[in-house]
Each structure stands twice: as structure tokens, then as C-alpha cells.
Amino acid sequence: MDLGLAGRVVLVSGGSRGIGAAIAASLAREGAHLALVARTADRLEEHASTLRSAGATVRIYPADLLDRGAAQRVVDATVRDLGTLDVLVHNLGGSREDGSDAAWDFTLDVNLGAAVRLSRAAVPVMSAKKRGVILFITSISGTVVGGAKPAYNAAKAAEIMFARSLAKDLAPHGIRANSVSPGSIMFPGGSWDRRNKQDPARIAKFVEDAMPRGRFGTPEEVADVVTFLASDRASLVSGADVAVDGCQLFPSV
Ligand SMILES: NC(=O)c1ccc[n+]([C@@H]2O[C@H](COP(=O)([O-])OP(=O)(O)OC[C@H]3O[C@@H](n4cnc5c(N)ncnc54)[C@H](OP(=O)(O)O)[C@@H]3O)[C@@H](O)[C@H]2O)c1
Numbered sequence: 001m002d003l004g005l006a007g008r009v010v011l012v013s014g015g016s017r018g019i020g021a022a023i024a025a026s027l028a029r030e031g032a033h034l035a036l037v038a039r040t041a042d043r044l045e046e047h048a049s050t051l052r053s054a055g056a057t058v059r060i061y062p063a064d065l066l067d068r069g070a071a072q073r074v075v076d077a078t079v080r081d082l083g084t085l086d087v088l089v090h091n092l093g094g095s096r097e098d099g100s101d102a103a104w105d106f107t108l109d110v111n112l113g114a115a116v117r118l119s120r121a122a123v124p125v126m127s128a129k130k131r132g133v134i135l136f137i138t139s140i141s142g143t144v145v146g147g148a149k150p151a152y153n154a155a156k157a158a159e160i161m162f163a164r165s166l167a168k169d170l171a172p173h174g175i176r177a178n179s180v181s182p183g184s185i186m187f188p189g190g191s192w193d194r195r196n197k198q199d200p201a202r203i204a205k206f207v208e209d210a211m212p213r214g215r216f217g218t219p220e221e222v223a224d225v226v227t228f229l230a231s232d233r234a235s236l237v238s239g240a241d242v243a244v245d246g247c248q249l250f251p252s253v
Contacts (some may be wrong), residue, residue: 016043019182044060085125213246
């Protein structure tokens with residue numbers, strides 16, 4: 001299937017490691033031109049170099065997306081350097097769960113607030129040409145309770161509904177919006193890898209109880225779904241929350 005993504009300009013937030021890095025690699029294989037955003041310039045440059053050595057066009061924009069002006073700056077820089085913006089993938093996310101106001105503010109902002117600011121910056125570019133795709137990497141934690149993560153659950157639920165609201169409002173402008181909700185994804189240096197090293201017996205029990213397929217997901221399994229949704233081959237998919245979880249029963253321990 002030709003996805004028709006060659007030359008399309010895609011901005012990926014949190015595109016330097018984990019799921020975001022795999023999304024960037026999957027899109028690069030389809031010939032998309034990439035704008036990658038994360039805070040740590042060295043790691044961004046390292047990933048960009050790997051992608052460029054396979055022939056990809058990649059620009060990096062080191063920025064902290066919790067900084068209120070950063071979203072507009074990176075979208076403006078993308079349009080300046082790569083000519084336009086066709087697809088926004090807001091992959092950045094995270095949580096702090098000590099119940100304090102600061103933890104709630106952080107968790108809502110890193111998931112929902114950054115999604116709002118990036119969308120606000122991207123929509124005028126997409127509206128002007130009556131074409132665009134907005135994808136948020138959310139989580140099954142936004143729809144299924146599991147693990148002691150109320151702030152993360154609430155933030156991801158809000159992000160899922162934000163995507164659905166955008167889908168309705170932006171349909172007349174030719175813009176699709178969806179959320180993609182991974183189950184638990186394992187990769188070296190990621191949160192599950194760290195937890196597995198700390199307490200392998202607990203994580204083995206989690207796999208047994210929650211994952212009918214008997215294993216974690218991989219970043220690549222999420223990335224290829226995102227790449228399909230970014231393409232015009234998914235032209236009727238908008239306002240959806242697409243689970244990529246192998247029928248996982250609950251999201252965390
Ligand atoms: N891993 C899972 O099991 C899982 C499951 C379900 C959903 N998800 C969701 O999938 C997404 C990616 O998860 P992940 O586990 O791959 O994440 P991760 O390993 O923590 O990577 C996060 C990425 O975001 C960047 N980043 C962090 N804070 C930033 C900030 N303030 N401004 C700009 N960039 C920032 C990081 O680079 P720097 O640190 O250099 O900035 C990195 O590139 C998140 O939305 C997460 O909630 C993950």
C-alpha cells in the first residue's frame with residue numbers, strides 16, 4: 001500500500017526516544033520530511049543523524065514544550081525550514097502523581113496543555129490549505145483505570161476528548177484529528193524497562209494478569225499505526241481513539 005507520505009511535513013513532539021523516535025523512523029521510511037522536538041539537543045541530533053544516514057530529511061528543534069511560547073516557535077520554524085506543516089504528532093506526555101497542585105499542573109500541562117498549544121499553532125497552517133492531520137499519543141489509561149495514576153488517567157482522558165472535539169470542529173477545514181492509545185510499551189531506558197529492572201517479579205505478574213498476548217508492546221507497533229493514520233489512506237478515520245494495546249486488560253500496576 002502506498003501511503004502517499006513522501007514529502008509530507010510531519011512535526012513529532014518528543015521525537016528523540018521511545019515511541020516518538022519510532023514514529024519518526026516509521027514516517028521517515030515513507031519519505032516524510034520530519035521536524036523533531038525535544039529538550040535535549042544531543043539526543044535529538046543523534047536520532048536525526050541516524051534517520052538522515054538512511055536518506056531522510058530531518059530538522060531538529062530543541063525546546064521545552066512546557067514553555068508557553070515554544071509550540072508557536074517550533075511550528076513557525078518548521079514552516080520556515082520545511083515549507084509547510086501537513087501532520088502534527090503530539091507524542092510528548094508524562095505524569096507526576098504525588099497529589100500536589102504542582103504534580104497535577106505538570107501532568108495536565110505536559111499532556112493536554114502542550115497538545116492545545118501545538119494544535120493552536122498548527123491549525124492555521126493546515127486550514128489555509130484545507131488539509132491536515134493531528135494525532136495525539138494518549139494511553140489506554142485515558143479510558144481504563146489501573147495503577148495509582150489519577151492525574152495521568154485524567155490528563156489522557158482529556159487529551160482523547162480534545163482530539164475528538166478538534167475532529168468535529170476542524171472537519172470542514174479538511175483536517176482530521178485522532179488519538180492513538182498505546183497499552184504498555186517496553187523499550188530500553190523506558191519507564192517499563194526501569195520498573196522491570198527494579199522489580200521483575202511484579203512486572204512478570206502484571207504481564208500475566210493484564211496482557212493476554214503475554215508480552216509488552218513495542219514502539220514500532222505503535223509507530224506503524226500512527227504512520228497509517230497520518231496518511232490519506234486513513235481519510236475516513238477522524239474523531240477516533242485507536243487502541244494499540246494487544247487487548248491489554250488494565251494499564252498499570
Ligand atoms: N511507554 C509506555 O508504556 C506508554 C504507554 C501508553 C502511552 N504512552 C504515551 O506515549 C508517549 C510517549 O511515551 P514514551 O514512554 O515513549 O516517552 P519517553 O520515553 O518519556 O520520551 C519522551 C519524549 O519527550 C521528550 N520530552 C519530555 N519532556 C519534554 C518537554 N517538556 N518538552 C519537549 N520534549 C519533551 C523527551 O526528550 P527530552 O527528555 O530530551 O525532552 C523524549 O523525546 C507519551 O505521551 C506517553 O504518555 C506511553
